[in-house]
Structures are given as structure tokens and as C-alpha cells.
Amino acid sequence: MFKKLPGDEAQHLVTTTPDTAVVFRPAVLHTPAIITVLIFTWRLLAGLIRVIWRHPIAAIVVAVPVVTWALYGWPWGLGLVALVLVGLTAWFFLARASFLRWVGWRLLAFWRRIWVYRRHWQPVMIVSGLGRRIHGRDYLPRLVHVTCTSWADLVTVRMLTGQCVKDWADRVDHLAHGFGATSCRVSIARAGWLLLIIPRHDPLATPLPAVPIPDEATVGPVEIGRCEDGTPWKLKVHGTHVLVAGATGAGKGSIIWSTIRGLLPAVRAGLVQIWALDPKRMELSFGRTLFGDRYAATPDACADLLEAAVAVMQERADRFAGLQRTHTPTTEDPFVLVVVDEVAFLTAYQSDKGLKLRISAALATLTTQGRAVGVGVLAALQDPRKDVLSIRNLFPDKIALRLDESEQVDMVLGDGARDRGALADHISPIPAQGAGVAYVRLETSPDPIRVRAAYVSDADIRAMAEAVTA
């Protein structure tokens, strides 16, 4: 009783049954002051032992100068502190990365745990509805651990018994604003435990220049931009099909061109062929010379080119049958990447029913059977609804650039993606801030990650075309 309810509240606590006049009033026992003092002293000691146990290095850092001071006088204690500070400063300037990993981020995490999360935990939990106040007692999810990376705080939380991930995913806005951030993402750490990813700043806020053309001719995952954690964003194109969805001006072109750029050495080596379908006649026409005669803009020509890709695919399937199950690019059988800009022009918005059927059938055949024989599709579209692209589920990998409506996020990335923090509908429509920013789900994790494609300028595309034709 002492621990759970402040005495005043217990005194005034009265409950009755709904229908009868039965009154429950807790008996209040006045605790002698000495017991209160003993309990508080015990708690203080237990807290101290817990801090030393959990943070032994920090405890040693504090204890050693204090003991030195006590044993040998203040000049020695102060001298030791100065020595440590000089050592740390030198470490910071000489090897910043290791300093940050071992000291910097840990100190920041310690500070943010106390100053941001502990301080605001109770009000944020209660106001957001993730904690409960029952009869004056707060039942709060437990703040277990805070770690810092270069751009975000990773907060480990133990949920209240009976809570589920959706309870938290529905309140990411409350959590973000409650802890002074602009966004928050939720992922499962283990049963009953969550990891909240709360960015301190946006590492993708400024446009990225085009990734340098690789030296090596490879069809391996192509580096096309950067992930939020600073690692390169590598897009797999060989052995899969990729669908890029984004509203107008979201930066679909930068994903298409960055991919082509990364494949350029392989194109020159004859290991990759890019087949381009450009019904809008805007995006891909700019680097037309890169595609040779494998470029189509009119619906007729697009249908013919797609059927030619199907023919290549079927011829390979006949040849490979019983001999090999996966494709290795060679100059005889190069990887064929069919790039389609605004695929809806060829499917949903196509008025000629015959052409529409031919195109839809060819696309469905390529996306169901092309992977194993080295024919891939990279398609971009603005509106990801099923009636616009009925075969969207045949694309194993999907990228959600800025979208107009929140429902479209799950249509692209799969159920629950938005709840887990893929806020593609919140990406800034200002090109400098939001164009090329996207959410993707990697094979290794169900949690969406935020990425930004590098911007390939007109000059870059011209240089690429010259490099290929030279």
C-alpha cells in the first residue's frame, strides 16, 4: 500500500457497487516515520547498486577521480579528470568514428534517456493512451533501453501485458511529437518488446548527386542511392521484378536512371540489355541512344517490344529446360531489363482493347516466368490501385515514393506497412526535400526502411549515352 498509493489518495478512495449501497473504503494505516525513512534509504541504495551494475564503466569514470581526490588530495583528482578530458578530445579528433561508437553515442543515449524519454515518458504514455491511470496508480509500458545512432534514437520498450504492436503503430504521431521528433517507426524487438525508431534529424533531407558509374560490369544489386542509416541503397534487379509507385513529380525517373546508370558497365560489356517502353515520351526518350532499337513509345510498338521480350524469354526457357534453373548473364544470353515508364498508360488508360489485352498478357507472362531466365521488368506508375495495374502483386519488389493517399501505401508495400512507419503519403512534395525519397521493404525484414534515390541530371544522362555509344 505504501509503495502503490500515496496516503492521501488512499484515504479518500471510496468505491461502491453499481446497484447497491455497499461502500468499500480502504483502511488507512499510519506508517511511522522511521519505516518511511528506512524504505527510502533502501530504495536509494538499491538504485545505486543497480546503476553501478548496469553502467560499470560510467561508475568507474566517476569513482576513480573521487577516490584519487580523497586519497591524494584535490590536485591529483583534478589532474586525472583533465588528463581523461584531453585524451577524449584527442580521440575525437584523431578517430572520430570509433570515438562516436564507443563514447559519443553512448553518452548521447544516456543524456537523451534521462532528458527526453524519462522526463516525458509518463505524460506521453498517459495522454497517448498507451499507459493507464487506475485509481491514482499509473500503469506504464517500461522504457528499457535507449541507444543512439548517427541519425536516430532506438528506444526499446516493454509493452504492457495485453498490448499489441498495432496499439503503438496507431499512435506513432503522438510518440513522435511527444518526444520532440517529426516521425517515429515501430518494429518488433521480440515477444512483448518493441523498438521505436525516432529520428533526431533527417539524413535524407538534401538531394544526392548521381552515384558514380561502377568500374565493374555487374548485374548484382545496383547502388542507386542511400538508406536512412547512411548505408548505400542497393536495388536488386536481376532475378526479380520491381514496381516503382509514386505521384507525379515523386522522382520515379531518378530510380529508373540510377538503375540504368549502375548497369551501364554491364551494358557496355554486353551482359545487360535495357529495353525501354516510354509511352509518355518524356522520361526515357532523353537517353534514347542507350537503348538502340529496343525503344518503343507508341502503344503498338510497346506491345511488339513486350512480345519480343516474351519470345526471348520463351526461347531461353526451352533451351534451359532440364539444364539450369537460374540465369547467369553472358554475352549470348544477357540479362534483359524491360523498363516501363508509366505502365498504366499501356494497361488501364489504353483505349484500344486489343492492344490492352496484348500488353497485359505480355507483362503478366514476363513477370510470372521471366525471373529464372534472365528477363526482368522495372515498371513505374503513378496510381497503384488494382484496377489500374491488376498484376501489381506479380512484382516481388516494390518501392513507394511519395503517394497521394495513405491507403495507397499498403497497396504498394503490403498490409501493415504504413502502420509500421512507411509514411509515403507524408513525404514532402517539395522536390528538393522529397523527390526520390521512398520506402522499401527488404527481403530480410518486414519493417519498411526509408531511402533516397540519387538524382541523375540531364547532363549525367547525356554523358551516359555518350559513354555507351563511344
Ligand SMILES: Nc1ncnc2c1ncn2[C@@H]1O[C@H](COP(=O)(O)OP(=O)(O)OP(=O)(O)O)[C@@H](O)[C@H]1O
Ligand atoms: N532523387 C531526386 N533528388 C532530388 N530531386 C529530384 C530527384 N528525382 C527527381 N527530382 C526532382 O523532381 C522533379 C520531378 O522528378 P521526376 O520527373 O523524376 O518525377 P516523376 O515521378 O517521374 O514525375 P512524373 O510522373 O510526372 O513524370 C525533377 O525535375 C527533379 O527536379
